[in-house]
Amino acid sequence: MKKTGSQILLECLRLEGVDTVFGYPGGTVINIYDDLMDSPIKHILNRHEQAAVHAADAYARVSGKVGVAIATSGPGATNTVTGIATAYMDSIPMVIISGQVPTPLIGNDAFQEADMIGITRPITKHNYLVRDVKDLARIVKQAFYIARTGRPGPVLIDLPKDVQMDSTTFEYPETVELRGYKPTVAANPRQLEKAAKMILAARKPVVYVGGGATLSDMSDELLKFVEAIQAPVTTTLMGMASFPKTHPLSMGMLGMHGTFYANMAVTNSDLLIALGARFDDRVTGKIATFAPHAKIIHVDVDPTSIKKNVRVDLPVVGMLEDVLPRLTEKVQRDQGELKDTVEATQPWRDQIVEWKEQHPMSYKQTKSTIKPQYVIEKLRELTEDDAIIATEVGQHQMWTAQFFDFSQPRTFVTSGGLGTMGFGLPAALGAQAAFPERQVIDISGDGSFQMNSQELATLVQYRLPVKIVILNNNFLGMVRQWQQLFFDKRYSQTCMELPIDFVKLAEAYGATGLRATKVEEVGDVIKKALETPGPVIMEFKVSREENVLPMVPAGAGLNEMVLAS
Amino acid sequence: MKHTISVLVENEFGVLPRVSGLFSGRGFNIDSLSVAPTLDESISRMTIVTTGDDRILEQITKQLNKLIDVIKVIDFTDQDFVEREMLMVKVTAEAETRAEVLRIADIFRANVVDVTPKSYSLEATGTPQKINALIELLRPLGLKEVVRSGPIVLGRGAKGWKNSE
Ligand SMILES: Cc1ncc(C[n+]2csc(CCOP(=O)(O)OP(=O)(O)O)c2C)c(N)n1
Ligand SMILES: [Mg+2]
Numbered sequence: 001m002k003k004t005g006s007q008i009l010l011e012c013l014r015l016e017g018v019d020t021v022f023g024y025p026g027g028t029v030i031n032i033y034d035d036l037m038d039s040p041i042k043h044i045l046n047r048h049e050q051a052a053v054h055a056a057d058a059y060a061r062v063s064g065k066v067g068v069a070i071a072t073s074g075p076g077a078t079n080t081v082t083g084i085a086t087a088y089m090d091s092i093p094m095v096i097i098s099g100q101v102p103t104p105l106i107g108n109d110a111f112q113e114a115d116m117i118g119i120t121r122p123i124t125k126h127n128y129l130v131r132d133v134k135d136l137a138r139i140v141k142q143a144f145y146i147a148r149t150g151r152p153g154p155v156l157i158d159l160p161k162d163v164q165m166d167s168t169t170f171e172y173p174e175t176v177e178l179r180g181y182k183p184t185v186a187a188n189p190r191q192l193e194k195a196a197k198m199i200l201a202a203r204k205p206v207v208y209v210g211g212g213a214t215l216s217d218m219s220d221e222l223l224k225f226v227e228a229i230q231a232p233v234t235t236t237l238m239g240m241a242s243f244p245k246t247h248p249l250s251m252g253m254l255g256m257h258g259t260f261y262a263n264m265a266v267t268n269s270d271l272l273i274a275l276g277a278r279f280d281d282r283v284t285g286k287i288a289t290f291a292p293h294a295k296i297i298h299v300d301v302d303p304t305s306i307k308k309n310v311r312v313d314l315p316v317v318g319m320l321e322d323v324l325p326r327l328t329e330k331v332q333r334d335q336g337e338l339k340d341t342v343e344a345t346q347p348w349r350d351q352i353v354e355w356k357e358q359h360p361m362s363y364k365q366t367k368s369t370i371k372p373q374y375v376i377e378k379l380r381e382l383t384e385d386d387a388i389i390a391t392e393v394g395q396h397q398m399w400t401a402q403f404f405d406f407s408q409p410r411t412f413v414t415s416g417g418l419g420t421m422g423f424g425l426p427a428a429l430g431a432q433a434a435f436p437e438r439q440v441i442d443i444s445g446d447g448s449f450q451m452n453s454q455e456l457a458t459l460v461q462y463r464l465p466v467k468i469v470i471l472n473n474n475f476l477g478m479v480r481q482w483q484q485l486f487f488d489k490r491y492s493q494t495c496m497e498l499p500i501d502f503v504k505l506a507e508a509y510g511a512t513g514l515r516a517t518k519v520e521e522v523g524d525v526i527k528k529a530l531e532t533p534g535p536v537i538m539e540f541k542v543s544r545e546e547n548v549l550p551m552v553p554a555g556a557g558l559n560e561m562v563l564a565s
Numbered sequence: 566m567k568h569t570i571s572v573l574v575e576n577e578f579g580v581l582p583r584v585s586g587l588f589s590g591r592g593f594n595i596d597s598l599s600v601a602p603t604l605d606e607s608i609s610r611m612t613i614v615t616t617g618d619d620r621i622l623e624q625i626t627k628q629l630n631k632l633i634d635v636i637k638v639i640d641f642t643d644q645d646f647v648e649r650e651m652l653m654v655k656v657t658a659e660a661e662t663r664a665e666v667l668r669i670a671d672i673f674r675a676n677v678v679d680v681t682p683k684s685y686s687l688e689a690t691g692t693p694q695k696i697n698a699l700i701e702l703l704r705p706l707g708l709k710e711v712v713r714s715g716p717i718v719l720g721r722g723a724k725g726w727k728n729s730e
Contacts, residue, residue: 117579122590126633129578146633180575180636304627307620 005133005164006031009097010039012140015172018068020044020059020433022052026072027112028099031164044433044462046426047454049076053083054423054452055430057092057154058413062388063434064217066093066147073099074112077158078119082420084154085123089417090238091215093152095143096124102162103131116158125153133166138173145176150183151302152215183301187318187326194314195273195297196330200341202271202295204348205231208254211238211416212276212300212320219243219409221324222275228328230342232352234262236277237416241406251352252361255283256552257398260359263550263558265352266291274298276320279309280417289557299323359550359563361402369543370519372396372471375526376403379441379469382526386411387439388431392424392448395477396469398548400443422451425468429455432464439467439530446472446496456509459535467529468537470502473544481547485562506537515539567596568622569614569648569718571639572629573726576602576609580634584611587632593617593625597715608636612717637726645721651688651714652696653678657707658685666706673699684709692716 003011009032013021020042025033036043046052049071056067067087071080077098087094101110117129126146128139136159143155199205213222213235219242226233226249233243234254243250251262266272272294277283279298284290287310295313298306299320306315316323332338363373376399389404390413391397397414406412413431415423428442449470459466476494483491503513512532516525522540529536550561574580581600588595596614603610615625622642629638652675658666666685670677675689689699693716700711720726 118582121583121586131578178633181633302631304624304631308624 001169002167003170004031004035004167005130005136005159006035008133008136008168008170009140009159009164010035010041011170012137012172013041013068014039016140016144017065021068021070022046022055022059022430023070024049024052024072024076026076026099028073028101028161029070029076029097029164031161032070032097032099044429044458046429046458048452049079050083050422051426051429051452051455051458053080053094053096054086054420054426055433056094056096057083057087058390058427058430059434060087060092060094061413061427062410062431064410066095066144067430068095068097070097071099072112073101073116074114077116078114081119081123082418082422084120084156086415086418086420086423087154088123088125090211090415091152092154093148094154095140095147096154096156098156098158099164100129100158100160103160104162106160116156120156123154124156127156127158129158130160130163133163133168136163137170141173142176142178146178146181150181184303184317185319185322187299187316187323191314191316192323192326192330195299195316195327198271198295198297198314199229199273199327199331200337202341203344204268204270205229205345206265206269206272206294207231207233208266208272208274208277209233209235209239209243210275210277211236213239213242214409216276216320217409218320218324221320221328223247225324225328225331228332228338230345230349231273232265232349234258234265236280236283237401237414239277240401241412242409244407245405246407251356253401254558255280256285256554257402257548257550258552258558259361259402260550260561260563261352261355263552263561264355266294267557267559268351269294272296274300275324276300278305281309284309284558285552285560286555286557289559363546366543367519370516370522370540372473372540372542372546373399373403374519375469375471375522375540375542376400376443378522379443379526380404382523382530383441384439387441388413388428388435390414390424390428390431390440390442392442392444392451393419393421393478394445394448395473395481395546395548396443396445396448396471398478399471402548421448424448425452425455425466428466428468429459429464432459432466433462436464440465442466442468444468444470445477446470446474446500446502447476449502450500453505456506456511456535460510463534465533466535468535470537470539471542472502472539473542473546474499475544477546478548480545484545484547485551486553502537502539506535511535511537513537513539515541517541566618567614567616569612569641569646569716570626570629571641571718571726572611572613572635573603573637573639574609574611575634575636576607577634580609583632583634584613584629587628588615588625591624591628593621597713599715599717612715614716639720639726641718641720646718647721648692648716648718649690650693650696650716651690652699653686653688653712654700654703654708655679655684655686655710656703657683657709659683662706666703669699669702675699
């Protein structure tokens with residue numbers, strides 16, 4: 001039996017195991033939306049296409065599945081761009097379907113035409129313009145395959161309206177044949193052998209974990225590896241929740257707003273074992289003084305990440321799924337040797353404990369104003385271990401990374417690479433759609449919140465009980481901090497002159513609004529919010545000019561941290 | 566340093582901008598680029614001449630390999646290869662210089678492909694160095710138009726690219 005393009009698309013999605021899609025209708029996807037009414041796939045109507053993409057992205061981040069978003073051509077499609085770029089930078093598996101004007105009109109500046117293939121080329125892992133309905137099933141199959149294998153990433157399918165309406169016999173291909181795409185899965189055994197040798201010989205090893213560990217669900221294997229060699233661990237923002245922060249070997253995050261001890265450990269280490277991380281400039285600081293005494297082992301599935309930013313002594317190309325268990329096995333082969341190594345690295349661990357005692361993560365508690373860090377700590381205390389925390393971008397994001405003790409993988413959803421304000425609320429929405437029963441919290445700033453606050457409507461409509469924390473400093477705080485430290489306190493355009501009544505805003509959408517202005521109200525507001533059904537905004541009036549510390553100024557070395565204001 | 570690489574790509578819609586966009590987006594140079602289908606019509610071959618140190622070249626090759634439509638990247642830096650470029654040039658040929666143009670053409674084994682009372686159009690192939698030399702000799706006579714194909718290269722030896730590793 002013949003099916004139309006739009007039917008084929010939905011059927012393919014179903015066969016790929018997609019149960020929920022996020023999107024927004026329009027003229028060139030109206031056929032898809034019509035067929036959606038007869039499909040078992042659930043559609044969530046966001047209030048902005050950017051939000052739909054962030055939601056699908058977070059759906060993927062928390063579930064490990066491929067997220068799917070749909071937008072109409074032209075403005076709908078261009079609205080997805082920030083969402084796609086966000087997913088691309090953080091290697092999130094996604095398929096984005098954009099409508100396109102009918103093929104005969106392409107290139108004619110038709111109504112709502114935008115060249116999405118051109119626009120998204122540098123921000124997708126791959127993209128497709130479907131020009132014949134006969135290619136559609138194959139393309140969808142390939143898109144999902146590309147999105148989730150190797151280093152994952154977003155794939156866009158641009159689907160002209162006439163192709164959605166054309167019909168053909170439907171057959172979903174069973175396999176994917178792409179001669180130009182063969183991601184390396186298994187690492188070279190010789191490289192692993194060398195890695196094991198280097199690890200056993202190291203006296204000041206540091207394990208540096210990135211988003212790859214999260215994406216490949218390697219937390220358990222990571223723990224085994226780390227405990228075997230007893231090496232201290234630092235993570236990036238993206239790797240954060242893949243290693244429990246409460247573990248004695250955890251040093252928290254490294255980099256610009258990393259902990260004193262993580263940055264000191266990296267600077268003094270003699271072996272850096274990088275696992276699924278890409279040496280971003282926010283992590284390394286000045287390259288010339290980054291880990292100056294360390295040999296570097298870099299394990300990554302993407303060869304382009306290796307030696308891109310820093311010199312690497314031992315590259316290992318492969319999936320962590322393959323590398324970590326094999327590496328653990330290799331270092332454990334000679335128990336005597338391993339024991340010697342663990343003993344010989346004891347002074348190193350002692351040194352790290354000393355650094356931890358010297359400069360623990362801390363802030364000055366006050367009686368009069370609420371400290372944002374306090375809200376984060378209180379939140380951790382009052383939420384479940386498997387609560388999913390999404391954030392926006394700014395100081396509140398960094399405080400979350402510093403003060404929230406994540407203990408379970410895929411519980412921290414944040415825009416790391418692109419640093420997209422407005423990500424958190426739709427991301428929390430997508431996460432809640434994936435796990436309706438779990439606690440999902442968006443930790444937001446007053447600025448970021450207003451970049452996608454329309455999603456309150458989506459939350460209320462779909463009964464997604466996301467709890468929103470707004471750390472309201474009435475500033476674009478992170479930029480203000482830079483202005484304070486590097487621009488003589490000239491607060492150009494960072495003060496949000498107009499105070500917003502977030503409680504009323506919540507109520508306008510049919511959600512609940514709560515506010516705390518005093519320290520002693522914080523706990524009660526959080527408790528009350530967690531008990532209240534449906535979405536809740538908790539607005540905390542926090543001390544306005546608090547800074548995120550430590551801080552490595554841009555361009556400085558990791559050991560040149562500013563520790564106190 | 567100059568490097569010549571061959572990139573075998575799917576002969577599909579929109580592949581060229583993926584490659585050229587990668588170069589511009591990552592700040593790599595393209596000194597020249599030529600492209601046409603291969604014996605297997607489903608594959609096109611690009612020859613790209615680029616400049617950069619070893620680290621940049623390594624990134625370029627890796628980044629090219631990462632593109633889904635790229636089937637194979639051959640870096641000729643450490644390989645023996647033959648290189649040819651084609652030139653078409655329109656040179657002023659007034660009464661007193663007509664013979665000189667032909668004499669130079671003859672030395673460089675260039676062919677005359679078009680003639681008018683005021684000009685000769687020549688076609689020549691050779692290494693880029695030879696093409697440069699030819700252009701320099703013709704320059705004083707008056708160049709009206711110069712078209713270069715950019716070099717194409719072929720690895721030496723009996724093996725084709727499919728089994729060269
Ligand atoms: C879309 C976008 N625009 C601009 C920026 C630059 N930026 C980074 S942090 C920040 C301030 C965020 O303010 P707020 O959400 O109130 O968070 P705070 O830092 O005050 O906690 C800005 C403007 C960005 N990251 N994303
Ligand atoms: Mg703020």
